[in-house]
Amino acid sequence: MPELPEVETVRRTLAPLLTGRQILSVSALRPEVIHHPLPVDFCARLAGCRIEGLMRRGKFLLLRLVSAAGGQLLVVHLRMTGRLLCTPATYPQKPHTHVIFHLDQNMELRFSDTRRFGGLWLLADGETDTCTGMQKLGVEPLSAELCAGFLQQRLGRRRSTIKSGLLDQSVIAGLGNIYADETLYRAQIHPQQPCCTLQEKEWQALAGAIPEVLQAAIANNGTTFHDFLDGEGREGQNMPFLQAYGRAGEPCRRCGAQMVKIRLQGRGTCFCPNCQRLHSVEGIEEER
Ligand SMILES: [Zn+2]
Secondary structure, three states: OOOHHHHHHHHHHHHHHHOOOEEEEEEEOOHHHEEEOOHHHHHHHHOOOEEEEEEEEOOEEEEEEEEOOEEEEEEEEOOOOEEEEEEEOOOOOOOOEEEEEEEOOOEEEEEEEOOOOOEEEEEEOOOOOOOOOHHHOOEOOOOOOOOHHHHHHHHOOOOOEHHHHHHOOOOEOOOOHHHHHHHHHHHOOOOOOEHHHOOHHHHHHHHHHHHHHHHHHHHOOOOOOOOOOOOOOOOOOOHHHOOOOOOOOOEOOOOOOEOEEEEEOOEEEEEOOOOOOOOOOOOHHHHO
16 A cells, blocks of 8 residues: 555656646546546536646645636545546556546546556635545644654554554554554664653654665665556666565564564554564553
8 A cells, every 4th residue: 555655756746757748638538536526527627737746645645737717726545545647648547547638739637546456536726625634634643743842742642553553544644554663663662662651762753664664665666566567667776675564574684683574453463573563551540
């Protein structure tokens, strides 16, 4: 599943290809992936728009559009298997291509999605966003807002596990299963440690580890685990650099102990039982 580094990689590869391009028309082959407005209006409102730039919010990709009618934002979420590919119009169409944006200079932007959990939205400037879910997102993990104090304030009283806290999109936008495991490994914190038992130095370690892990993955163009491809159809190169995720049974790269995998709220969770020890949870009672 694409997480923040993969979406950022798509943004970075598409930005130079799409910025300044004009959308001539839109073909909705599978209109059900268009969530807002009605597909017929979605296509009509995009025709003639110029793409001014690409942005990202959490795992959402945002295309800034302008036309004589005003500004709009095209919002894309890739979910599990969504892809955005910019290609010459003459290239053969891949299976599961659901929406095609016909661009000038004989180019096309194609949205494909084998499992069809991804989606597209179009918001006019000034329109209140009640449909994408972006309005509920927490801080951007690469922004200065993410610091030890913020994490402690938002998560510090929870009795749930720190892994579930890191995955809560209303606290931190864009962290998913892979990079939550990587962050906890780097910060040397057990994934099942209850949030309310983390100490000051552990919040600091997390605040440092989150951007480090994400920046390193972005530098490697994201992780291709199942079928992630960037905006030009290339795989990410971060897989060999993962320290925790997918390494159950392998030796820990820090201490040599065998990495283990557990299931936590239905998610596979890899960690080093030696470097990431569950520390005492005594004291919870007293603190409450
Ligand atoms: Zn270890």
